[in-house]
Amino acid sequence: MTSIIHAIESLSIWVGRAFGWCILILTLSVSYEVFVRYVLNAPTVWAFDMMVQMYGALFMMAGAYALAQDSHVRGDVFYRLIPVRWQASIDLVLYILFFFPGMLALVWYGTEIASDSWRYKEVSWNSPARIQIYFFKTLIPLAGGLLMVQGIAESLRCILAIRSGKWLERLEDVRETEDSILGADAADKIRLS
Numbered sequence: 001m002t003s004i005i006h007a008i009e010s011l012s013i014w015v016g017r018a019f020g021w022c023i024l025i026l027t028l029s030v031s032y033e034v035f036v037r038y039v040l041n042a043p044t045v046w047a048f049d050m051m052v053q054m055y056g057a058l059f060m061m062a063g064a065y066a067l068a069q070d071s072h073v074r075g076d077v078f079y080r081l082i083p084v085r086w087q088a089s090i091d092l093v094l095y096i097l098f099f100f101p102g103m104l105a106l107v108w109y110g111t112e113i114a115s116d117s118w119r120y121k122e123v124s125w126n127s128p129a130r131i132q133i134y135f136f137k138t139l140i141p142l143a144g145g146l147l148m149v150q151g152i153a154e155s156l157r158c159i160l161a162i163r164s165g166k167w168l169e170r171l172e173d174v175r176e177t178e179d180s181i182l183g184a185d186a187a188d189k190i191r192l193s
Contacts, residue, residue, distance in 0.1 A: 001156050002168060008153035009068045009171045015146060016065020017173070022058040026051055045129040052126075053136045060143035064150040069173060088161035095155050103148040110140030 033047035066072050079087060116122075117134035124131045161167050 001160060005153045005156050005160075005168060006171055008149055012064040012068035012146065012150045012153075013171060013173050016062050016068070019058050019061040019065075022054045026054040026058070029054070045127060046131060049124050049127040049129065049131040049133075053131075053133070056136065057139055060139050061146070063143055064146040065173075067147065067150045067154060068170070070170060084161050084165050084167060088158040088167075092155055092158040092162070095151055095158070099151050100148065103144050103151060106144030107141045107148065110137075110144050114138045114141055 029047055029050050033044055033051075037043040079090070082090075114134070114137045117137040121132065122134045122137070124133050157168050
């Protein structure tokens, strides 16, 4: 079961890293637009739509990555105080009752939205450039499907935690700067003592 969980997490991490490059594209396009708009007084007709699509792609496709890294916001004021078996039981019930039906709806209706968009070759109504958006709408069911797959890994992780009383370690990717600093300080303290 551990190998299945880690394989799914690896996929989510890989997709998250791949779509993380949208940040670079987004930053460059915003910088270019600001330069040509305010310095050259020649704004583009395509930059706004591209920025919206890059941000949307990043937001949708990074959901499974955030779930794999346990980075979603959680109100854990009381949750962190209860035993691991109870935490896992609560999580598993919530995945079954809310997460999977929500993701199934996202895949189902997202597929309808994407197929309609492809059928009539939908373009952006916000843009004078009439940028095509049916490619972008294809990401809706893909993001839902990837979240469902990661949700299966999270459910398996809950089952393991219910059985063993401890959470399975996650595959690490990047860490926040303060976590890295605290980790380095803790390692230095251990070495010094």
